[in-house]
Amino acid sequence: MWTYLIPILALVVGLVVGFIVGVYYLRNQMTKMQNNPEMLQKMAKQMGYNMNSQQLQKAQQMMKNQNAGGNPKAPGVKQDNRNNPKFRR
Numbered sequence: 001m002w003t004y005l006i007p008i009l010a011l012v013v014g015l016v017v018g019f020i021v022g023v024y025y026l027r028n029q030m031t032k033m034q035n036n037p038e039m040l041q042k043m044a045k046q047m048g049y050n051m052n053s054q055q056l057q058k059a060q061q062m063m064k065n066q067n068a069g070g071n072p073k074a075p076g077v078k079q080d081n082r083n084n085p086k087f088r089r
Contacts, residue, residue: 034063 033040037056044051051059
């Protein structure tokens with residue numbers, strides 16, 4: 001019984017610890033990208049986007065707003081209020 005239980009338990013613990021470390025690493029990289037436009041531009045190029053300086057500034061501002069608890073939506077994107085009871089006619 002223990003020969004089956006220990007590997008399964010180790011797998012579950014490893015997945016949980018790996019997920020926590022991955023989230024920490026990703027958050028750390030995102031905060032570094034806020035302060036370093038070259039790093040943000042490099043990531044965009046790896047994804048196939050070529051950003052100019054104005055687009056980089058907007059992306060940095062959006063990332064700062066998300067961390068500060070601001071509006072997570074991109075500027076200029078209209079919100080769909082069809083299902084919001086405040087906006088029903």
